[in-house]
Amino acid sequence: MRKPHKMTGHQPLDDDFYERLMSLHDGLSDEQSARLNARLVLLMANHIGMGETMDQLLEKAQEDQP
Amino acid sequence: MPNNRYQPFDYVKPPELDGGETSTLPVAIIGAGPIGLAAAIDLAQRGIKVTVLDDNNVVSVGSRAICWAKHTLEIFDRLGIGERMLDKGVTWKIGRLFHGEDEVYNFNLLPEDGHKYPAFINLQQYYVEQYLVERCADFPDLIDLRWKNKVVDHQDDGDLVHLTIETPDGAYALAVEYMLACDGAGSATRQRMGLSFKGETFEEQFLIADVEMEQSPFNTDEPERWFWFKPPFHNGQSALLHKQPDNIYRIDLQLGPDADTEHEKTEAAVMPRLKAIFGDKPFKLDWMSVYKFQCAKLKRMVHNRVLFVGDSAHVVSPFGARGGNGGMHDVDNLGWKLAAVLGGANKDLLETYNSERLHGASENIKNSSRATRFMTPKSPMEMMFRDEVLKLANKEDFARKLINSGRLSVPCALPIEPDVQTTTQRKIGTVIVDAPLSKDGAPCQLIDCMNGAHQLLVIKDDHADLYDVHNGQLSTALKLNDSSGLLVERYSADCAYLIRPDRYIAGITNDVSNEGLNKLTSLAHPAGTADEKAA
Numbered sequence: 309m310r311k312p313h314k315m316t317g318h319q320p321l322d323d324d325f326y327e328r329l330m331s332l333h334d335g336l337s338d339e340q341s342a343r344l345n346a347r348l349v350l351l352m353a354n355h356i357g358m359g360e361t362m363d364q365l366l367e368k369a370q371e372d373q374p
Numbered sequence: 375m376p377n378n379r380y381q382p383f384d385y386v387k388p389p390e391l392d393g394g395e396t397s398t399l400p401v402a403i404i405g406a407g408p409i410g411l412a413a414a415i416d417l418a419q420r421g422i423k424v425t426v427l428d429d430n431n432v433v434s435v436g437s438r439a440i441c442w443a444k445h446t447l448e449i450f451d452r453l454g455i456g457e458r459m460l461d462k463g464v465t466w467k468i469g470r471l472f473h474g475e476d477e478v479y480n481f482n483l484l485p486e487d488g489h490k491y492p493a494f495i496n497l498q499q500y501y502v503e504q505y506l507v508e509r510c511a512d513f514p515d516l517i518d519l520r521w522k523n524k525v526v527d528h529q530d531d532g533d534l535v536h537l538t539i540e541t542p543d544g545a546y547a548l549a550v551e552y553m554l555a556c557d558g559a560g561s562a563t564r565q566r567m568g569l570s571f572k573g574e575t576f577e578e579q580f581l582i583a584d585v586e587m588e589q590s591p592f593n594t595d596e597p598e599r600w601f602w603f604k605p606p607f608h609n610g611q612s613a614l615l616h617k618q619p620d621n622i623y624r625i626d627l628q629l630g631p632d633a634d635t636e637h638e639k640t641e642a643a644v645m646p647r648l649k650a651i652f653g654d655k656p657f658k659l660d661w662m663s664v665y666k667f668q669c670a671k672l673k674r675m676v677h678n679r680v681l682f683v684g685d686s687a688h689v690v691s692p693f694g695a696r697g698g699n700g701g702m703h704d705v706d707n708l709g710w711k712l713a714a715v716l717g718g719a720n721k722d723l724l725e726t727y728n729s730e731r732l733h734g735a736s737e738n739i740k741n742s743s744r745a746t747r748f749m750t751p752k753s754p755m756e757m758m759f760r761d762e763v764l765k766l767a768n769k770e771d772f773a774r775k776l777i778n779s780g781r782l783s784v785p786c787a788l789p790i791e792p793d794v795q796t797t798t799q800r801k802i803g804t805v806i807v808d809a810p811l812s813k814d815g816a817p818c819q820l821i822d823c824m825n826g827a828h829q830l831l832v833i834k835d836d837h838a839d840l841y842d843v844h845n846g847q848l849s850t851a852l853k854l855n856d857s858s859g860l861l862v863e864r865y866s867a868d869c870a871y872l873i874r875p876d877r878y879i880a881g882i883t884n885d886v887s888n889e890g891l892n893k894l895t896s897l898a899h900p901a902g903t904a905d906e907k908a909a
Contacts, residue, residue: 346762350763350766
């Protein structure tokens with residue numbers, strides 16, 4: 309199993325990231341956007357790998373479920 | 375189709391109906407399918423007398439279970455029909471996955487050499503049953519196969535199970551020490567006992583068809599396993615293609631939850647679907663069925679003197695070939711334990727059959743449910759993720775690992791105590807792997823040397839000593855030469871393995887001194903020591 313991705317020492321997310329994330333969706337239909345999000349989740353999940361970080365992220369995402 | 379395929383076996387009037395005496399026997403096996411027949415042979419090889427009762431008198435109608443995995447073939451090898459199955463069966467190891475027209479990726483199930491049996495063969499269940507029935511005939515004094523003998527009632531009084539059996543000549547009674555319910559997914563035994571059989575039912579319907587066809591639908595000479603998501607020739611979600619012996623091809627088509635079952639079962643509905651796949655290649659429809667499936671298991675497989683084996687205890691979806699193979703793992707696990715208990719060992723040994731095989735059943739159900747979920751996404755979002763995984767898989771290795779068209783049957787790892795951490799290649803609670811060896815100058819395989827007893831394998835640099843373990847005593851060593859070095863590569867050198875009769879590793883030591891080996895040997899279950907059986 310891959311080690312949890314180190315969360316310390318990385319570059320904090322900034323407006324630049326947010327702008328680029330949003331612009332990925334420019335001009336896309338809801339379905340196209342949803343597909344893009346799915347791909348992005350899968351790619352990011354692969355980058356993080358199995359382990360504690362993944363566990364925490366999956367839990368955190370569920371916490372805010374209204 | 376060979377026209378003698380469903381030649382009925384002879385019904386013989388049971389002796390009880392002539393003499394009037396009720397016999398007491400060690401074991402009755404209910405159901406002469408592959409699981410019941412295999413269990414009969416396993417027990418007979420251990421000197422136990424078995425009576426097999428089947429309400430029918432022919433082999434399986436339709437090919438049904440066709441994929442037999444390596445470990446299962448090694449079990450059949452021990453039971454005496456492995457080589458025959460290998461000769462007749464279609465060996466395959468390459469699987470290809472398609473998304474629409476495009477191949478997403480392919481895999482090779484057994485990329486290494488030095489194994490007697492391949493990763494998989496395909497062989498129709500009716501052949502397996504026929505070979506097993508013929509093998510049973512090698513034990514005329516131990517195996518009594520009774521066709522058209524329908525068990526209609528049973529009562530477990532704590533010491534014996536009393537059976538009521540109907541035949542064309544009337545009903546009779548039998549009393550047995552143990553009854554093995556090998557009566558399949560719809561087990562009448564299970565229903566009679568009112569046991570809960572809970573799990574997940576999938577609404578998706580599948581068409582399964584066998585066609586006889588001279589020309590291969592594969593683009594290669596080698597038979598393979600082809601799986602399509604969104605196949606171009608079919609408007610459903612998936613399709614699966616396998617080759618069987620006699621130029622018979624198996625096709626599975628996912629029809630969806632709303633398909634009209636009665637209509638889909640007709641030739642008028644099936645033929646156009648098949649023509650869409652095979653085009654102008656001439657073919658003949660051999661067998662078909664439309665089915666739904668569930669994943670379910672019993673809470674316990676051992677109910678005092680009634681033991682459930684195979685589909686009667688657990689059912690899975692067909693993707694992953696975990697039904698027939700999983701049932702054979704049950705047989706392998708039970709045979710030596712039941713023989714030991716009948717020989718006087720403590721009945722608690724059967725509890726380990728219950729716990730170990732429920733563990734295996736859970737793993738099979740988990741895997742088959744996951745595959746089913748991947749093939750039948752439950753929501754539009756789940757469908758979207760599934761499709762994006764397939765898309766990413768064209769370029770990304772990680773996404774290929776997520777594609778699930780069935781995780782093919784492998785034996786489960788068992789939590790065998792004491793679980794000592796070792797630096798050896800193999801681990802406690804896993805099954806042994808085969809390796810090429812030689813014995814007295816003649817080549818052989820490690821699998822050929824496994825004889826259904828507890829065995830001790832002591833691995834030196836260039837050779838190994840193999841002992842049988844009986845009541846804590848070692849037999850004379852069988853010297854095995856490891857000229858290829860593959861035994862050491864797969865097991866490590868200067869270590870010893872205690873191997874159970876079902877070829878699970880029960881103990882490992884790096885201390886190969888007499889003291890170390892004695893300690894390891896003492897972990898073997900004291901099978902056959904007569905101290906517990908009531909007079």
